[in-house]
Amino acid sequence: MGRTILGGVTSSLAIPLPDPSSVERLADTVLPTRHGTFRMTAYRDDVGLEHVVLSVGITDESAPGHHIGRAPLVRVHSECLTGDALGSRRCDCGEQLQRALHLIMQDGYGALVYVGGHEGRGIGLVEKLRAYELQDTGVDTVDANLRLGHDADQRTYGQTAAMLKDLGIRVVRLLSCNPAKQEALTELGVRVVSRQSLIVPRRPENAAYLRTKRERMGHDPESVDEWQALLHGGGVLTTGVLTERYADLVHPDGPKVIAQLGQSMDGFIASRTGDAVFVTGEEDREHLHRLRALVDAVVVGSATAAADDPQLTVRAVPGPHPTRVVLDPRGTLPGDSRLLTDATAPTLWIVGQGVEPVPAGDHVEVVAWHSEGPMDPAGVLSLLRERGLERVLVEGGGRLVTAFVEAGMVDRLYLTVAPVLIGDGVPGLRLAGTDRLADALRPPVVRRWQAGEDIVTELDLAATRTASRVMPV
């Protein structure tokens, strides 16, 4: 690549581009920054260009890509002296650089590849400034490059793939607004499991430049509603707190079975009379509704359905309602419960053999359990899968969540703890227990955040399954 044909004539200005594809690691040190301390690794490529990688959580010993089931967050940043070092407002590079470093440090697992030789989208600093001269006369960023005899974008990414490989990174969550970067990396054998746009505030001075990138270079639109992007399958994701929290759930390889419990500091989900209004606060309710919106089905036990009479629909945020599934081995769900009377969402009423269910509305499908045995979690999940209900939220109560966890069926558990001491009541999770604390389940924490007064902790139970410990059933 690199030669531009102008009017059928190869421009004499188009310089054959060096295309670095291998690198040598020459230094490995640390760099304290305003965002925290990064590992800093330096490289020189086969055409003599120098590059650095700032990383966190990446070691030569670790096996990236398997770190608590997540790919590292990776930014491939093109060198831009004016934006990165001089604070230029003609482009968005400087702010993207700082934002990316912040996000990577906050995530605790990722890398920023700072690519040398990419200045001016590969045309070099002086040529970029000549392009700026043209842009000062009203030419846009693409045409300015072309008039100077360059391609609109002359960057290549062989050096980037080589550095990632050297650091053991084969799978990435990419931070970029540029789909072409994702394609280039994919072609070079880097698996991009998701791409998050890195949109920074527009300035009057760079508004036209950013518009050209979107209109002529295929960059992501400026405002993507983060929650809507997640609801629509998470192909391209924005950067923000919701994406950070929920992107895993919409990813094709993401967790399929999730569970949630909201409990007191002493581990109860309701008082001893069954009063559960409300253990956790408003923000945890919103989180729960987001989980419901992102799954296909929500499962509850009949005792909880009878006690709390929940609607299990999505009301706190916009989003589709899941299919509501109630496991009712003895047919004890009251006929006037909202799952049976409220037709806002479909209900799948799974009853034990021999149970004669009361008549219910058209939104209710009654399914008789296939055997006389118990409704085992694996069997329930395969019944749901047969109906196309892949992503499942096990919502309660404590016994049902415990059964699914003990059967090793839950990939992620969201446990919200509220600053309340109930003293005695309906317990939350109650695993079989171990004699030695060393044998207790210590799932990796994927995320933890404060929701109002409460703390939500997201635990990676899938990671504990692969450990040698056999889950008691």
Ligand SMILES: Nc1nc2c(ncn2[C@@H]2O[C@H](COP(=O)(O)OP(=O)(O)OP(=O)(O)O)[C@@H](O)[C@H]2O)c(=O)[nH]1
């Ligand atoms: N030729 C040229 N290069 C520019 C101009 N403005 C910024 N650049 C260079 O563009 C490179 C950054 O590319 P961008 O198109 O801004 O963004 P991107 O890297 O493709 O996509 P993101 O990953 O979303 O940042 C840097 O190397 C800048 O030096 C310009 O007007 N002309």
Ligand SMILES: [Zn+2]
């Ligand atoms: Zn720039």
